[in-house]
Amino acid sequence: TMPVPPAVTFSFQIIRKALTEEKRVSTKTSAVDLVTETDHLVENLIISELRKRFPSHRFIAEEATASGAKCVLTPSPTWIIDPIDGTCNFVHRFPTVAVSIGFAVHQELEFGVIYHCTEERLYTGQRGRGAFCNGQQLRVSRETDLSKALVLTEIGPKRDPATLRLFLSNMERLLHAKAHGVRVIGSSTRCSPGPLAPRASGPADAYYQFGLHCWDLAAATVIIREAGGIVMDTSGGPLDLMSCRVVAAGTREMAMLIAQALQTIDYGRDDEN
Ligand SMILES: O=P([O-])([O-])O[C@@H]1[C@@H](O)[C@H](O)[C@@H](O)[C@H](O)[C@@H]1O
Numbered sequence: 593t594m595p596v597p598p599a600v601t602f603s604f605q606i607i608r609k610a611l612t613e614e615k616r617v618s619t620k621t622s623a624v625d626l627v628t629e630t631d632h633l634v635e636n637l638i639i640s641e642l643r644k645r646f647p648s649h650r651f652i653a654e655e656a657t658a659s660g661a662k663c664v665l666t667p668s669p670t671w672i673i674d675p676i677d678g679t680c681n682f683v684h685r686f687p688t689v690a691v692s693i694g695f696a697v698h699q700e701l702e703f704g705v706i707y708h709c710t711e712e713r714l715y716t717g718q719r720g721r722g723a724f725c726n727g728q729q730l731r732v733s734r735e736t737d738l739s740k741a742l743v744l745t746e747i748g749p750k751r752d753p754a755t756l757r758l759f760l761s762n763m764e765r766l767l768h769a770k771a772h773g774v775r776v777i778g779s780s781t782r783c784s785p786g787p788l789a790p791r792a793s794g795p796a797d798a799y800y801q802f803g804l805h806c807w808d809l810a811a812a813t814v815i816i817r818e819a820g821g822i823v824m825d826t827s828g829g830p831l832d833l834m835s836c837r838v839v840a841a842g843t844r845e846m847a848m849l850i851a852q853a854l855q856t857i858d859y860g861r862d863d864e865n
C-alpha cells in the first residue's frame with residue numbers, strides 16, 4: 593500500500609494545530625453546514641500533492657463541489673476527498689474530526705484512508721487486502737441482535753421541522769427496538785469505523801445516516817467491507833455512493849434490522865446537485 597505522502601501527513605498537523613485556534617467560519621447548504629479556511633487549505637494541499645504524483649487522475653472533493661465542481665464518478669482513477677470531516681466539531685473545538693481520502697477506478701472503490709486527527713489513528717483499507725488501524729488488523733462487530741447494539745447516526749444538514757421529525761422518529765424506532773443506545777458524534781467518517789476495532793468487536797455495532805456525501809462514504813466503505821462488514825443502501829439494497837444515505841454494520845442481519853426500521857429522509861443525490 594502507498595505510504596501517506598508527507599504533504600498529506602502535514603495536513604493532519606495543520607488540523608490539530610488549528611483546532612484550538614480562532615477560525616473564520618462560513619456556511620454552505622444551511623446555517624449548520626459549516627466550512628473554515630482550514631477545510632479549504634487542507635483540501636488544496638491534499639489535491640496538489642496527489643496531482644503532482646498522479647497528473648491524469650480525477651478528483652471529487654467536498655469544498656470544490658461546494659464551489660460548483662461537478663460531482664460525477666467516471667471510470668477514470670478518482671480520489672474522493674473530505675478534508676475535514678466533522679467541521680462543526682472542529683469549529684467548536686470538539687476533538688472528533690477526521691480526514692477521509694477514498695480512491696476508485698472503473699467506478700469501483702479500491703482503497704480508503706481515514707485519519708482521526710486528535711487520536712492520531714490511521715485507518716486504512718484496500719480491496720481484497722484487509723483493513724487496519726495503525727497497522728493492527730480490524731475486525732467488525734459480530735452482533736446480530738438490535739437489542740444488544742450500540743448504533744451511531746448523524747443529524748445531517750437539513751433542520752426543517754419535517755426532516756427533524758423523521759430524524760427523531762428513526763432514532764425513537766431504534767430505541768423502541770431496545771437498542772442499547774444511539775450516538776451522534778458529529779463526523780460520518782468517524783462513525784463508519786464504528787463497527788470496527790483492532791481484533792475485538794468494534795465500539796459500535798451499526799451506523800446509519802441520511803444527508804452524508806460520497807466523500808464521507810468512499811474511504812469508510814472500503815475499510816468496513818475489508819474488515820468483514822456490510823455497507824448498503826437504507827432500502828436494504830446495494831450501496832449507491834451518490835445517494836446521500838447509508839446503513840453500515842458488522843453483520844448483514846444487523847444492517848437489515850436497521851434498514852427495515854428506517855423512514856427515508858430525502859437529500860437528493862451528489863451527482864444531481
Ligand atoms: O461537512 P463535514 O464536517 O465534512 O461532514 C459532516 C458529516 O460528517 C456529518 O455526519 C453530517 O451530519 C454533516 O452534515 C456534515 O456533512
Ligand SMILES: [Mg+2]
Nearest residue numbers: 654674676677
Ligand atoms: Mg468535510
Ligand SMILES: [Mg+2]
Nearest residue numbers: 674677678808
Ligand atoms: Mg464530511
